[in-house]
Amino acid sequence: MRIGASATTRINTRAYERGLRRALGGMSDDVKRAVERTRIDVQNEARRRAPVDTGRLRSSIVSRSEGSGRTVGYVVGTNVNYAAAVEYGTAPHVIKPKNKKALYWPGARHPVAQVNHPGTRAQPFMRPAVELAETFFRANLSQVRAGRGRR
Template sequence: MDDLERLMRQLQNSKSQVQFALEQGIHKAGLLVEGDAKRLCPVDTGRLRSSITTTKGYDGDNCVATVGTNVEYAPYVEFGTGQRGDPSVQHRQDWLGQPPQPYLRPALIDNTDNGNIEKVVQSELKKVLK
């Protein structure tokens, strides 16, 4: 094996390590947002809070973490309903409804604004880019 082949193999291994670290960092950042969303989530029976999960995957070439829930009433809690609902979302206006009790959006916004998401991803990348 010549030097060029060896170098190409090392670069490919490094690329794989960086990709894995990036995936890990994004997943850990998603788990951070998930934890805060669970902390902020209003609780009646606990079903909504326990349903909040993080999944990792790809959107085209971009690694992403998705934090969410499959509970059918989750949007009504997050955005409210009726006249009291979040004005950025169209609601029926023929009844007073319930006010929004956001938990997902604040969890993401807070972790973005305070740099926690970036710090978690950077920490994972630094492990392989020493």
Template sequence: MTQFNGFEDLAEEFSELAQEFEAVADRFDSAVDTGVRDTTLQIEATAKENVSVDSGTLRSSLAHLRAGQADYRVGTNVPYAEDVEKGTSPHVITPDDADALHFTVNGQEVFAARVEHPGTPAQPYLGPALHEHEDALVENIQDEIARLLRAVFR
């Protein structure tokens, strides 16, 4: 138990406490940012585990970036990523810069002016990863704040 021997001792104790609270305030944003970053890394890892793999391009392109203080994003620059996540409706495929589409079916070369694509089913990977780690966001931020408080008020 702290004993005070007058006003000066009490004032000194309050001054030290105020400095400790200032240290917490100065480092609070960083602790929150670290908690959000840790959650982002968990989401990214789970999305990479969840994503269907054909060539591996989509999985290897999944990454996170820091957009600002406690603002992180997980995503990809692969153009078909959203089609894998959400699926596609039936649609027509036509050539962009050629007279015909060219592809192989069962070892046979095929040329076509258009193809009636039946669509593809959704194969969600990012949404489920986000939902899996929703609770982790609060836990990770709480852990970082607790770590900060232990460091300052030891």
């Protein structure tokens, strides 16, 4: 699978696990649940921030869990080939025809040999979502711990 833009987040859960084990003993399942909820939160935040023209980019943002045992994590990404250009923008560049002698599009006055594209501004959607991962994790861990106490 070709990835247009993706982000991997690793959260250092050792300090959280130590405190949880001291307080309640063997709470790594709670940490795993908090990481899983964080994965979904980061994915949803990236989708929320993704600019929408056709909706293809937004709907392509997916995530998956990684790791096992004491190492858990996730990957959030997209396989849309233009995602990186949206995330980081593009510099001014020249567009030339690949298979023909000239470029033409509906509304053009005449075919042209090349087009000087001014570039596009960055519209970050993945990086801001990843930057919120720790905030999401802390909130999710608190919710998981609070839910555990109510059982």
